[in-house]
Amino acid sequence: MELKRVVVTGLGALTPIGNNIQEYWEGLSTGKSGCAPITYFDTEKFKTKFACELKNFDALEFFDRKEARKLDKFAQYALVASDEAINDAGIDLDKVDKFRVGVIWGAGIGGLETFQNEVLNFGAGDGTPRFNPFFIPKMIADIAPGNISIKHGFMGPNYTTVSACASSANAMIDALNYIRLGHCDIIVTGGSEAAVTPAGMGGFNAMHALSTRNEDADTASRPFDATRDGFVLGEGSGALILEEYEHAKARGAKIYAEVVGGGMSSDAYHMTAPHPEGIGVERVMLNCLNDAGLKPEDVDHINTHGTSTPLGDVAELKAISKVFGEHAAHININSTKSMTGHLLGAAGAIESIAAILAMQHSLVPPTINHTTVDENIDPSFNLTLNKAQKKEVNVAMSNTFGFGGHNACVLFKKLDA
Template sequence: MQLKRVVVTGLGALTPIGNTIDEYWNGLINGVSGAAPVTYYDAAKFKTRFACELKNFNVTDFIDRKEARKMDRFTQYALVASDEAILDSGLDLDKINKLRVGVIWGAGIGGLETFQNEVLDFAAGDGSPRFNPFFIPKMIADIAPGNISIKNGFMGPNYTTVSACASSANAMIDALNYIRLGTCDIIVTGGSEAAVTIAGMGGFNAMHALSTRNESPETASRPFDAERDGFVLGEGAGAIVLEEYEHAKARGAKIYAELVGGGMSSDAYHMTAPHPEGIGVIAVMKNCLENAGLRPEEIDHINTHGTSTPLGDVAELKAISEVFGEHAKNININSTKSMTGHLLGAAGAIEAIATILTIKHGIVPPTINHTTVDENINPLLNLTLNKAQKRDVKVAMSNTFGFGGHNACVAFKKLDE
């Protein structure tokens, strides 16, 4: 069976460093940090008192107030980002076959704030079970793609992938395969997360996963730096319109890049810690290269998972050195989490978008906040430190990993006619 080609025709982003694709890209190439003191709740007693929240975002600018109240923030974010991506794609919704348009979305947690608030309200009451009738539909992780499909009338495959922080990368891979196999013409994919809450911050603090650099939040996310002390919690959404190449070509769509492959693997090692030698990461990148029909020496750029954790960063870079050998030093490696923080289930989506835009614009965004060399990291690797670098990027990969040992990797390529 001849697999169909899959291209990117629309992008949408809602991030801590920009509320549109253009704002996001400008933030990335200018090395803007999205970290700042928490404003959503009183964080005075928390070990970590900062996060990468959205800035200057008012949901009622996009969604009717009454409708917005029926949605958790992660669903609101999904609708806003997907609206931008669909508009950007130039799709005429009255002319496409909506039975062949799907929505496959990623969320690692879903409606955490809704769950938290409903339980706290119940605990503060007299024991009577007075729950909001929208409690369950606001909370469940699959409701975001459900709302996207309801709004737009898309009647193809519709579901959420949940694989912790690899969720939206897994969603993209599923979407790729549905289009490759001819099941769909178009799929809106990506992910959203809204875990900057007392439960989210408290839970990750209890695991010692978060940075506690409260005196300098803007420098706290520092992947590959010897003084990194954990990730910075972020929020937002990324949306990507994937389309079968001939379908896109027939309607004269602009094409950002081709999604040429995806790989998946499991560490099979630990609930939260990566394998110290990165064996699952080695496997996922090899799987992605094979699936995409690429040779290691063809890769120009890798947007790493790079969370700014002591163990994870070293293991991932070891894996890159193992997979790419001598060619590793020729690859522009970066971590955009140094700017956005870690968007958990939405990380794969916004980092894939950064990778796509790197191919489009020929600029690799920096890994900011690097001040101290880590002797455990191969000094020959180009980690794109502190300043964006111009480069003609023809083929690039994006890595995303999640608690539970879930690994996903996607590969994009400049369109080859």
């Protein structure tokens, strides 16, 4: 059976450096840091007192007060970003077959704030189980795509992928394959996360995953730098409209890129640490290239997972070296987490959008906050340090990995009509 071609026809973003696609690109291209002291709660007793929160986001600009109270932040973020993507795609909702429009969404955690608050309220009481009736439907990770489909009447496949920080990349790969196989015409995909809470910060601090650079918070996310000391937690959402090519062409849709491949693998090594030699990461990139029918030398740009952790950054670059060989020196490699922080389950979505926008604008966003060379990193790599670089990008790769050894990789290509 001949596989259908799949293209990206709409984008939406709600990030720590911009609350829509235009603002997000301006932040990316100018090397804006989204990191600042936490405003959501008192951090006096926390090891880490900063994060990449959303700026100037008011849920009441998008939802009435009653509706907002029924939605955890991660679901609010999903609805806002997906609405932008649907509008950007110019989809006439009265003319599409809604049985062939799906929503496949990624979330690594889901409604953490709702869960935290309900349990704290119960613990502070007399033991009587007085829980909010919206506790469960606000908390569960699958409620984000559920709400998107309910709002727009989309009746195709509807579910959430949960693979920690690889969640939204896995969602995009599933969406790609549903359309390739002819099961859907359009899928709203992406991911959202809202874990900047006491439980989120305290939990990641307890496992020594976060940077504790409190005196220099705005530069704390420093992928590939020798002084990196952990990731910076971020929040937000990214949404992409994936569409069957002939369907998009027939309605005259603008097309950002073609989605040509998706790869998955497992480290099978450790709950939280990457394999030190990047074996699983090497395999996921090879799987993605094979799925796309492309060669390593076809790739112009890689948006790495690049979390700013001591082990992870080196392991990923080792894997890139193995897969791309001498061509690795000709690839613009970056980590946009240096600007946005780590959005956990939403990371793959916003970073894929960054890769697509780099292709659109022929400009690769920088890896900011780099000051000290890491002797464990091959000096021939172009890590796009501190300043955006002009680059004709015809093929872009996005890497995303998650606790549990989950690896996902997506490839985008300029459209060949």
